[in-house]
Amino acid sequence: MQRILVTGGAGFIGSNLTLALQERHPQAEITVVDDFRSGDFRNLRGFQGCFVSADVSRLDWSARFRDETFDAIFHEASITDTTVHDQLLQAHDNIEGFRRLLEFALPAQTPVVYASSAATYGITSGVNREDQAPAPANIYAFSKVHLDNLARRYARRTPSWKIVGLRYFNVYGPRETHKKAAASMIYQLYLQMKAGRRPRVFRAGEQKRDFVYVKDVVAGTIAALAAPRSGVYNCGSGHPFSFNEVIAALNTALGTSLEPDYFENPYSFYQPHTEADMTKARNELSFVPAYPPASGIADYVKILESGTV
Ligand SMILES: NC(=O)c1ccc[n+]([C@@H]2O[C@H](COP(=O)([O-])OP(=O)(O)OC[C@H]3O[C@@H](n4cnc5c(N)ncnc54)[C@H](O)[C@@H]3O)[C@@H](O)[C@H]2O)c1
Incomplete structure (x- = not known):
């Protein structure tokens, strides 16, 4: 090209x-x-x-x-x-x-x-x-x-x-900071935990999303x-991951042990599960994602902590 x-x-x-x-x-x-x-x-x-x-x-x-x-x-x-x-x-x-x-x-x-x-x-x-x-x-x-x-x-x-x-x-990963409130849930939870706060998610954190790095x-x-x-x-x-699992992966990557702070979901319907087939x-594309969520989050936190982006 x-x-x-x-x-x-x-x-x-x-x-x-x-x-x-x-x-x-x-x-x-x-x-x-x-x-x-x-x-x-x-x-x-x-x-x-x-x-x-x-x-x-x-x-x-x-x-x-x-x-x-x-x-x-x-x-x-x-x-x-x-x-x-x-x-x-x-x-x-x-x-x-x-x-x-x-x-x-x-x-x-x-x-x-x-x-x-x-x-x-x-x-x-x-x-x-x-x-x-x-x-x-x-x-x-x-x-x-x-x-x-x-x-x-x-x-x-x-x-x-x-x-x-x-x-x-x-999608989550480096160079999403400018999106502020529209940035990924993973980044929002990272910011809360980095500031030493318990990560806030809807009760009981078991909603799953297909997070892709x-x-x-x-x-x-x-x-x-x-x-x-x-x-x-x-x-x-292709790996749906719950908010609780995101928090666990962030705790591992940050070396913290912050418990989720659950609050009531104000929406009458909130998708319990998204997943890409x-x-x-x-x-057809021979495309196989290389980063299951836990490794993507680990890689992302390393980059965020390095301050390079
Ligand atoms: N981030 C996600 O999770 C996600 C999920 C599904 C689809 N997408 C799609 O992926 C693409 C990229 O999203 P992103 O997350 O990087 O968002 P982003 O907001 O960071 O990037 C969009 C970019 O497009 C520019 N832009 C918007 N409208 C424009 C226009 N009319 N002319 C010129 N520039 C314009 C913006 O200035 C911005 O730089 C978008 O099409 C989005 O809909 C993103």
Whole structure:
């Protein structure tokens, strides 16, 4: 790969992806497009490529990149705060941003890997498979369902073009600090425990989530380029892990023994269990996550404690 475009590269996953691509392909020209609405320039420390500050949903792609072609496009840009309830804004910026990008990539059939989400499955419990019907519970999830729909439509019209979506589950890892309240539960609990406080979770901490380490997400996203055809794939760890288990893993990594501080769950329904079925990703992308949650958390805490990110 000589020319790579990453949207949302100043964000959590996008910056980890950009820096990993730079390391793997030192000769490649990497371009990042981001408008900093939730990203942070500090995530791109060490990035030697080209930065374009623009909103992907308003950018005139053809004018901006006139004669430039890319060997691959990774689309991570999105409003990611699920508490943004402005339906027009979420739908416009997320869906139209993707449509513009696809229109730009279409003539050269540049392979596109884009970030979908486990949120497309809705408030279900148990194992999620890619062929499940979507059930978006909020406008963010709705926008992601329409990314999948758009990708399917463009791929059907141009079967030789590869457009691959990844349904990320609960991602955690370095370079998520800027997300503040929207950062992972693992990071929130780490901060509480680091400050010497008992970690607060809903009673009785047995709710399970498919937490996936960002290093695995980066590996899965790059592996998606080699997908045999267009389609959508789960990207989780495949190991549901309870909040109590997260706290135990953080205690081990931090050398503490803080007990959970349980409080009543104010929600009438709260997903008891999320889990990615990773069969399709394993069979078709040869993608097997390397970090079960306990090892991902250990690695993450080591990085946080080193103060390097
Ligand atoms: N983190 C997770 O657990 C998770 C789970 C499922 C899906 N995802 C998806 O993964 C992708 C990356 O998420 P993240 O966790 O890194 O979030 P993030 O908020 O850290 O990153 C998103 C980046 O996109 C940029 N951006 C947003 N809208 C833009 C626009 N219209 N034009 C240009 N730049 C724009 C932001 O400034 C930010 O840098 C998103 O598409 C998100 O929906 C993330």
